[in-house]
Amino acid sequence: MRKKIEHMSLHHAAYAGFPVRIVDSVLRQRSQIWNEHDYFEIAFCADGAGFHKTMKEKRRYRTGTLVVMNVHEPHCWYADDTSHVAFLQFTRGFLNGLEPFLLDNAHESFMLKTFISGVTGGCRVFILPAMYAAQIKRIYDGIRGELKTKLRGYETIVRAQFLELIVRMSRALEREHSQAVRKSIAGADAAVEKVTAYVTEHYGDDLTLALLASLTPFSPGYFSKLFKKHTCYFIYEYVNEVRVREACRMLKESGASVSDIAFKTGFRNIPYFNRVFKDIIGRTPTSYQKSANTPD
Incomplete structure (x- = not known):
């Protein structure tokens, strides 16, 4: 009517x-x-x-x-x-x-x-x-x-x-x-903290942007920008940093091969793992493992 x-x-x-x-x-x-x-x-x-x-x-x-x-x-x-x-x-x-x-x-x-x-x-x-x-x-x-x-x-x-x-x-x-x-900032901080904690616990999993964003109230595109603003990292950069950090620990503490460690830390491609590792650490995983296990 x-x-x-x-x-x-x-x-x-x-x-x-x-x-x-x-x-x-x-x-x-x-x-x-x-x-x-x-x-x-x-x-x-x-x-x-x-x-x-x-x-x-x-x-x-x-x-x-x-x-x-x-x-x-x-x-x-x-x-x-x-x-x-x-x-x-x-x-x-x-x-x-x-x-x-x-x-x-x-x-x-x-x-x-x-x-x-x-x-x-x-x-x-x-x-x-x-x-x-x-x-x-x-x-x-x-x-x-x-x-x-x-x-x-x-x-x-x-x-x-x-x-x-x-x-x-x-x-x-x-x-x-x-x-x-203030509410928006608090919500963004909580979302970023939740995702970083998840990455730390699940670095060996297949961590896609869609998966990580699903842990928050935000869309993948918006969360990607939000994460960069709060951490100065793109999400893939942060995930790689965490994975390489864990790879360094394993290379020092375990006798596992470089390829095994690569897969355990979430890398599905050995050449890519080698390239990312060298970009972040400045040397190859093999070189890092040798120096870490060589007595002073």
């Missing part, structure tokens, strides 16, 4: 001088009307939980969530039970003169595209930690109060509070990004 989408506008005489408002809504457990609008919207969930849906995705929201909506993006809200949401709505006219500040502070690409570039459509959902949610609530309360009383200079205060909102959002984004980076 084709969705019926209601068009909403802030281009009204009541907002001609200062095109910004806060609409406080109580969302209940029922299907909401799909709508799109010719103004920007930053919705703050003060209490409740549910889903926010666009034509492309369905995202969970809860208390403390901010939803940034671009102009002309059809969307709809579904509350689990009852949600209290404050909608900060403003037009491009409200942003006049604020562009330099936004360029400095709204560094996240979606916010820049939304507020400055003129690109239409798009949505970004931020689930804020309690500390940031309390700050955002205070800002909304301040804007709401100024718009209600309209005392002298209220436009300046509202703009200042809006800019504070952008800064708080940017800080929350930076925190979110840094946490994601």
Whole structure:
């Protein structure tokens, strides 16, 4: 069934001088009307939980969530039970003169595209930690109060509070990004450590990139780059280093032949073993074995 989408506008005489408002809504457990609008919207969930849906995705929201909506993006809200949401709505006219500040502070690409570039459509959902949610609530309360009383200079205060909102959002984004980076680094470190330990234990096996990558959450191509970045080795170089190290130990400690040691350490081709060994150690396996077993 084709969705019926209601068009909403802030281009009204009541907002001609200062095109910004806060609409406080109580969302209940029922299907909401799909709508799109010719103004920007930053919705703050003060209490409740549910889903926010666009034509492309369905995202969970809860208390403390901010939803940034671009102009002309059809969307709809579904509350689990009852949600209290404050909608900060403003037009491009409200942003006049604020562009330099936004360029400095709204560094996240979606916010820049939304507020400055003129690109239409798009949505970004931020689930804020309690500390940031309390700050955002205070800002909304301040804007709401100024718009209600309209005392002298209220436009300046509202703009200042809006800019504070952008800064708080940017800080929350930076925190979110840094946490994601730390998590990514930790995950990469764990993956590399797991693979290096596996190579140490199974150096005699057929160690392919596909096999080693399967020990991690990453694709072979991505893990190959990740491993090189973390160890400065290509995977095949690291495997050969481990194998040659073990071959050196065996050449010193056992009376096995060079060919037997080559196969035991995972090399399936004797000429290749000789070449790799010499590249790493600087001499052939036979020469190394003779010198290691020659009394001083």
